[in-house]
Amino acid sequence: MPSPFPGMDPFLEDPRHWPHIHHSLISEIQATLTSQLRPKYVAQIEERVYISDDRDPGRKVIVPDVYVAQHSERRSIDPTVGNLEDSSIAVVEPIVRTTLIDDEIHEAYVSLFDVEQREVVAVIEVLSPTNKFPGSEGRKSYLQKRHDVMRSTTHLVEVDLLRAGDRIPVEPGLPDCEYLMHVSRNGDRPQAKLWAVRLDQRLPELRIPLRPEDDDARLDLQAVLNSVYDRAGYDLIADYSREPVPPLSAEWNEWAQNRLAEKGLRS
Numbered sequence: 533m534p535s536p537f538p539g540m541d542p543f544l545e546d547p548r549h550w551p552h553i554h555h556s557l558i559s560e561i562q563a564t565l566t567s568q569l570r571p572k573y574v575a576q577i578e579e580r581v582y583i584s585d586d587r588d589p590g591r592k593v594i595v596p597d598v599y600v601a602q603h604s605e606r607r608s609i610d611p612t613v614g615n616l617e618d619s620s621i622a623v624v625e626p627i628v629r630t631t632l633i634d635d636e637i638h639e640a641y642v643s644l645f646d647v648e649q650r651e652v653v654a655v656i657e658v659l660s661p662t663n664k665f666p667g668s669e670g671r672k673s674y675l676q677k678r679h680d681v682m683r684s685t686t687h688l689v690e691v692d693l694l695r696a697g698d699r700i701p702v703e704p705g706l707p708d709c710e711y712l713m714h715v716s717r718n719g720d721r722p723q724a725k726l727w728a729v730r731l732d733q734r735l736p737e738l739r740i741p742l743r744p745e746d747d748d749a750r751l752d753l754q755a756v757l758n759s760v761y762d763r764a765g766y767d768l769i770a771d772y773s774r775e776p777v778p779p780l781s782a783e784w785n786e787w788a789q790n791r792l793a794e795k796g797l798r799s
Contacts, residue, residue, distance in 0.1 A: 533767040534758060536795040539733050540693050540711050541761065542788065543770040546777040547593045547661050550694075556760040557658050557691075558640045564756055565644070565740065568749045573653065573742060574645050579638045582673035590668025593661035594637065637662070637670065644742065644749075653742055654687035656751075664697025671698070682716065687741040690714040691753065696778045702726060710784075713753070717741045731784050772797040 535541040544553050562575040569575060584591055639662075644654040657663075657678075662670025678700070681688045690700050692712045699706075700714055702724075709728035715738055716724040727736045735753035742749060761767070772792050780788055792798040 533762070535761050535767070536772070536792055536797055537731070537788075539729060539731065539735050539754065540757065541766070541770065542695070542710075542731065542776040542780060542784075543772060544761075544766060545694050545696070548777075549766075549769060550661060552764070553760065553766070554658055554660055555640065556764050557693075557756060558642060560756045560760050561642050561656060561658070561751065564751060565642070565749050569644065569742075572647060572746065574647060576643045576645050577640050578643050579640050580673060580677055581636060581638050582669050584635045584637050584662075584669050588669045590662045590665040590670045593665055593668075594635070594670075639663070639670070639674075644740070646743065652686055654689060654740060655681050656689040656740070657691065659690065659692045659694060659700070661694060661697060664692075664694060664699070666698055675701075682721065685718045687718055688714070688716040689738060689740060689751075690716075691738075693735075693757075711735070713738060715739070715741070719744070731780075732787065 544550070558577055562577055565575045584594060639660060641658070642656040643652045644656070645651070646653050657674075659674070660670065662668055663674040665671055678688070678690075690713065692700060692714075695710050699712060702712075702714065706712070706726065707728045708730070710731045711729040713727040713729070713736060714724055715726075718741075727738075729735060735757060737750055737752040737754075739748035740751050775785070776788075779785070789798055
């Protein structure tokens with residue numbers, strides 16, 4: 533079943549679902565590009581790793597694999613045990629909680645690799661909530677990687693399908709948009725191409741730069757998202773009876789409700 537939305541589905545932005553969606557998008561981007569790149573290039577999935585501790589504000593949008601919680605209970609001491617004068621004294625029971633430890637966070641991205649020259653020619657990033665959370669270790673790690681790529685001969689492609697958080701650093705003056713795509717060719721910097729996408733618009737097809745002598749690869753983001761949505765059964769995961777997380781503005785909320793009603797997902 534296809535998504536009820538023409539472009540990005542705002543119900544997929546929930547941090548609870550995003551790790552799985554991000555993984556699926558990265559894998560689908562790799563698969564989509566591989567047939568265009570062979571035999572000169574390959575698309576590889578690589579990881580950026582950083583440490584998140586209990587001082588990291590970005591932990592608010594990091595979803596652990598397991599949540600463990602148990603309510604404490606109060607009980608009376610068995611009067612047959614010990615020689616206590618008052619057998620009604622309550623005993624404090626232990627509470628089970630998830631211990632906050634330093635987590636090693638892995639974030640995947642796609643590298644386009646020149647097989648003959650043994651060099652990375654382009655990096656494709658799909659942003660996660662931690663990459664956009666102000667002051668978080670995830671954002672610091674992402675911006676450092678971005679800084680390194682932008683000062684190299686490697687092309688950079690950034691795909692931001694999340695409304696919440698700080699945007700990628702670009703010159704002010706962008707039109708209003710919910711989603712943003714950025715293609716920075718190494719020979720054109722600091723100039724770059726950006727796609728400012730509204731919620732009711734189809735995601736664009738991006739031209740992915742390679743070596744100067746080779747034609748660009750083509751990445752149809754809408755086709756990628758549609759394939760991921762259908763294959764992973766996100767129509768069964770997304771709860772269209774509730775409001776999305778993060779919430780929509782009043783204007784877009786009305787539009788979304790009408791859209792869902794047209795598709796029979798809202799009364």
